[in-house]
Amino acid sequence: GATISIRQLRKTYVMGRVRVHALAGVDMDIPAGSFTVVMGPSGSGKSTLLYLLGGLERPTSGQILVDGKDLSAMDENALALYRRSTVGFVFQQFNLVPSMTALENVAFPMRFSGIRTGERLKRAKDLLTQVGLATHVKHRPTEMSGGQQQRVAIARALVHNPRLILADEPTGNLDSVTGYSIMQLLSELHQQGRTVMVVTHDPRMLRFATHTIYLLDGRVVSRDDFEKASALPE
Ligand code: ADP
Numbered sequence: 001g002a003t004i005s006i007r008q009l010r011k012t013y014v015m016g017r018v019r020v021h022a023l024a025g026v027d028m029d030i031p032a033g034s035f036t037v038v039m040g041p042s043g044s045g046k047s048t049l050l051y052l053l054g055g056l057e058r059p060t061s062g063q064i065l066v067d068g069k070d071l072s073a074m075d076e077n078a079l080a081l082y083r084r085s086t087v088g089f090v091f092q093q094f095n096l097v098p099s100m101t102a103l104e105n106v107a108f109p110m111r112f113s114g115i116r117t118g119e120r121l122k123r124a125k126d127l128l129t130q131v132g133l134a135t136h137v138k139h140r141p142t143e144m145s146g147g148q149q150q151r152v153a154i155a156r157a158l159v160h161n162p163r164l165i166l167a168d169e170p171t172g173n174l175d176s177v178t179g180y181s182i183m184q185l186l187s188e189l190h191q192q193g194r195t196v197m198v199v200t201h202d203p204r205m206l207r208f209a210t211h212t213i214y215l216l217d218g219r220v221v222s223r224d225d226f227e228k229a230s231a232l233p234e
């Protein structure tokens with residue numbers, strides 16, 4: 001798995017005259033092979049943290065070290081390589097291509113990798129088998145349940161065998177039983193040695209966590225302070 005160190009991380013969005021401090025100076029150290037759950041109310045900066053860690057957005061200031069390499073110092077090419085080689089992203093909305101079968105969706109990110117078509121399809125089939133969808137390779141997203149679609153999305157995230165899995169509310173669109181099976185699948189990826197970070201509102205995810213991060217207003221807070229704030233009326 002990947003090791004993460006974050007130092008004084010800030011992300012400020014500027015909209016006209018309004019500045020939003022989505023992350024207002026965040027520090028954390030996440031060891032390789034950990035399963036981190038990020039908790040926090042809506043707007044506390046959880047997605048921003050994942051997007052910065054995934055190299056999908058750039059920080060306003062501060063450092064994000066993944067295996068000792070600073071993402072904020074990378075040029076666009078290096079960052080693109082980092083996203084491809086190191087990170088697997090899982091979203092709440094699955095983000096599958098509707099016109100493609102499960103197999104095509106998983107094989108798709110390998111299209112420019114220089115891997116032969118036959119090998120790509122074989123690897124995609126293996127990954128779908130690994131997530132329990134061997135019998136659904138020819139199904140399109142509309143022909144699958146939400147949980148099955150999320151499994152396809154997880155298989156796709158594994159295509160380049162990433163050391164870091166980032167999941168943004170992966171169970172947010174699923175019923176609670178299906179959601180739990182997706183949590184278990186993420187836990188298996190962790191047990192295989194990957195570093196996993198999950199943003200979630202579901203406290204059941206905590207039983208899989210080796211580390212928990214509580215965010216409030218773009219800052220990391222203690223569990224005590226988080227619970228005090230959660231008990232206050234909105
Ligand atoms: P660590 O950084 O803890 O040594 P790695 O990031 O090298 O772990 O590997 C994470 C997981 O991915 C492990 O379960 C490892 O077996 C697996 N893995 C790493 N590289 C490959 C590969 N090229 N093909 C298949 N599995 C791999």
Ligand code: ADP
Nearest residue numbers: 013020022040041042043044045046047048049
């Ligand atoms: P969470 O995931 O915890 O709900 P986010 O990271 O999505 O929080 O957002 C943190 C804050 O940053 C919120 O106030 C949100 O409105 C703001 N924000 C997030 N993305 C953008 C953006 N692209 N442009 C402007 N403001 C944004």
